[in-house]
């Protein structure tokens with residue numbers, strides 16, 4: 001293990017290499033190319049195809065075995081949600097810093113226990129909300145502070161994505177609230193479009209539990225899953241701002257999700273997967289600006305090598321998000337949509353559910369800060 005602050009390449013390990021973890025493998029290889037880091041080991045229950053990694057990369061089927069044999073500075077965890085707490089604790093206790101995929105934990109209880117462990121070990125934990133690395137966030141804050149859109153009166157987010165039957169079948173935990181008695185808390189709000197939640201909370205200045213006053217949920221499912229695939233979350237911050245997220249995985253086609261800061265003199269729309277910002281001011285043509293972004297793994301590696309300042313997405317900054325997740329965890333099961341509101345498009349594993357006119361309902365929910373039920377969307381009334 002290199003001493004924190006040493007200029008030696010940071011020794012990286014990645015746990016969970018197949019699904020989204022592959023993108024972390026690619027980023028680690030990039031950092032290896034620049035000499036900032038070296039990938040020393042990987043772990044996955046399902047071994048990699050022979051020849052995937054150089055012979056210098058040790059391969060394991062568990063993080064515990066990996067840490068018993070290899071000295072590691074930074075562990076990247078890209079495993080199912082219900083494994084996050086235990087694996088993060090193992091990594092921190094070994095002296096490693098952690099890049100933990102979102103959602104970081106399954107409850108506020110796990111959040112406080114992990115926060116305490118991070119404090120007592122003195123290690124760093126970055127959470128995988130990559131949109132928070134966008135330089136657009138600082139640019140938006142500057143424009144708000146300069147009063148460009150007048151007084152901020154609300155924040156909304158809309159997300160219209162598509163998920164096929166194969167997506168829900170890819171792993172036993174996909175779309176589950178509870179798997180074999182273990183809470184998983186997967187679903188549109190807590191997983192695929194969780195970035196919209198975290199980004200909206202960041203722009204609303206409500207990343208801490210003490211800044212979230214209330215959470216209203218209105219959750220549905222068109223797919224044959226336990227969790228929600230179409231939801232409105234309406235948060236009220238302690239400063240009185242409404243933050244309303246309207247999210248679905250049952251769109252006719254994928255569109256770019258966005259977070260909108262609503263002001264008395266205009267609005268700022270942030271397409272957080274693209275780092276694009278559009279500003280709409282009353283009586284003027286909209287303007288669009290493109291921004292760069294800091295990468296989560298690069299940022300954590302730089303901190304391990306002695307860079308100061310805050311992490312892009314410190315674990316502590318995901319407390320407000322975890323309040324929302326905890327509300328989803330405790331909520332009743334999402335309501336099943338009536339068949340009349342859902343069309344299935346495509347064949348076999350590629351088939352995906354489309355909720356009729358969902359784009360329109362998502363747009364209205366965010367603009368008006370009303371839930372689907374309050375708007376009278378057909379699947380909430382024709383039951």
Ligand SMILES: NC(=O)c1ccc[n+]([C@@H]2O[C@H](COP(=O)([O-])OP(=O)(O)OC[C@H]3O[C@@H](n4cnc5c(N)ncnc54)[C@H](O)[C@@H]3O)[C@@H](O)[C@H]2O)c1
Pocket residue numbers: 015016017018019020021043044045046061062063078079080081083101102103128129130170171191
């Ligand atoms: N930041 C993002 O944009 C983004 C995108 C997709 C997924 N994710 C997150 O990444 C995580 C993984 O999601 P996924 O969709 O890739 O899941 P997945 O189930 O498709 O893949 C998880 C991988 O982890 C392995 N694994 C499971 N348990 C393990 C254990 N105990 N030890 C070692 N390996 C284990 C599995 O074999 C599999 O290869 C989740 O937290 C998810 O929310 C983040």
